[in-house]
Amino acid sequence: MAFLTESERSLNHLDGSPLSYSFKDDSFKDDSFNRSSGFLSVEGRSRANLQAILNVASSHAQRLSNEDTKSTALAGKTVTSLFFEDSTRTRLSFENAARKLSSDVMTFTAGTSSVKKGESIKDTVQTIDAMGVDAFVVRHSSPGMPHTISHWTDASVINAGDGAHEHPTQALIDSFALLERLGRNDLVGQNIAIVGDVLHSRVARSNVWAFTALGASVTLVGPKTLLPSNIDDWPVTVSNDFDTVLKKSGVVYMLRIQKERAATGLMSSVGEYVSRFGLTDARYRSLEPNTLIMHPGPMNRGIEISPLAADSDQSLVTRQVAAGIPVRMAVLEMCINNTINNSTINGNQT
């Protein structure tokens, strides 16, 4: 990060980078894909771009299973996880992936940090940046914070979950696990139901963009209170009738439900939620034998998903977890090599 002089700052936005939008054409479009090397969202990515990343992930998966010598792809590089919201699973998955590429790893979590002493996020980022960082892996509860941080550093910024906005590596992981099981490289012709609290789910948003970009037909299922409004322009259909959708779905993707949603009337009770939108034993038994079951974890067993369904042969849950390492290896490597946003399946640059 080149620190700017006061006069340079005056021409910049948020003091850190050039204006990200132009008033001349009233274009406020998210500039995620113009930022050289970040992985901030799935929205807007092409099928060929996702396939290129998944191909790299595949080669990492192969190497890991063959117990080849450790990759040195990121030797001498530094990956810093910057977690302002606690998520040990996600953080360990990223850090493990970085180490498997021989990268150095630094960890910053808000609980132990100077954020509690009042240091701003911008100062935190620029302080760590000055130590020499090639990629930041950012988790924050406020939508867009990884995007904002990318204005404050020249390092790659990888979104590890920002509020209810996106969790882009989770969507790649889910796509990887699903394509692996299907033995295919796209989802054309697949009917996928995403079930539950879509409104508050970053996983659901990223998966809508990933699954549809890969060719699937996606149906969002839940009570109206837990589905986002004004989504006519999303490439999905919407239903409040789980049983009808279930009959037509080749994949059923269950979202974690938070019991607190009952407190504000977004659902009446957990019991009624389960009866209407849970993948219960009865619903599981009604599935076609080749219908696949997914869940991003951590699961509320016995609530949105029954133990029988979660542990069945139709469940991809453990494969989803396993896919985390190779997929995050691919994302880290391609970000730091600055190929993540311009690679396609036909013109793969890696």
Next chain:
Amino acid sequence: MSDNKTIAICGGEVVIDNQLQAADVVIRDGVVAEVGQNVNCDGATVIDATGAWVMPGFVDIHTHLREPGRTEAETVETGSRAAALGGYTAVVAMPNTEPAIDNLGIIEQIRSAAKAALCEVAVSACITRGRGGKELVNFASLSAAGVHIYTDDGNGVQDTALMLHALQYASDLDVVLAQHCEDESLSAGGFMHEGAVSSRLGIGGIPPEAEELMVMRDIALSRKAQVAMHFLHLSTKRSVELVRDAKAAGMNVTAEATPHHFTLTDEALNSFDPNFRVNPPLRSAPDRAAVIEGLKDGTIDAIATDHAPHAPELKELPLTEAPCGMLGLETAASLANSELQLGAVELSRLLSINPARIARLHETHGQIAVGRPANITVFDPNAEWTVDPMQLASKARNTPFAGRDMTGRTRHTIFNGEVVVADSKAQR
């Protein structure tokens, strides 16, 4: 201020009696002495108005000056300088300071600070003590001290019965209650307009109904109390329709809209930039169009800035933690000029005549006429400039218009006969 000096504003077109006519204006001892084509300019300091409109000084009925309590973001002095540069000769200071303006002591403090101001600073007061929404302020004593506008702005008065009682209690005083319309049970958890953009970005939404329900409620309360009511910063299509219908039914209601609501939409939040976080939020394109229509057809009486300075570090917080609000004084008239395309007479109505009347400042502002105090703005509708946050006179930098090319700019501002802005530069 204007010690025996004579000033002549020459070469412009003057807004006189709802018409724009080529004329010169001569000011003697702070008062308009002559308006016409063959005026006596002997010994006068001549101010060039060639190619510009000579308009009654603008009046902003919605300005947050942050004094006392948040003087790192703005003071009466810096805010008044920003106002003068924007063409304002009077502003109404909003009462959500720290502490809130709910008693005569704080009002005296602000009036004292306003002695050094570059424009008139009228003070408004809260409806409820400390903006707590529980107990009414002493309307009669505040009114006797010259406070005309009352509002808990920043929040709406949530308790319906309390709001009714406020309207009824103050109904025999010459005051106006102004509402920030927001049903907080509906807006809770929201950070931007609830719509296609918020759904896509996963940002909690503030539905239009949060505003509309309180507009609807307060129209009913105003009707019951049979007293005038002012609606702050209307932002939705249905709100504009509700006020239009109330006026058509003969009710004594007035309304304002901000430059950001008639210029920007929720699409701006695609940048995740907290400078676009404001309350009420930037709405959809149809809402914006309805606000413009309301300004043009008279449903909305006034343009008001809701100038809301915040220190830079607060606007670098995450979107969901950053405070609401944006600067407005130095950009409002330019945006009104370029976005509304109304011409000098109609702009004077929205920026000066109507707001002066609403704030009871119409004896001294809102009209260029012989014998009246010289509160005059010379506005060049064709001047081009680019907004540079670092060049603003406001202490804060949180303009949502950074880098925007503007058409139209205040060239000179004359406050009580003193040239406080000349050639778009503050004179003190």
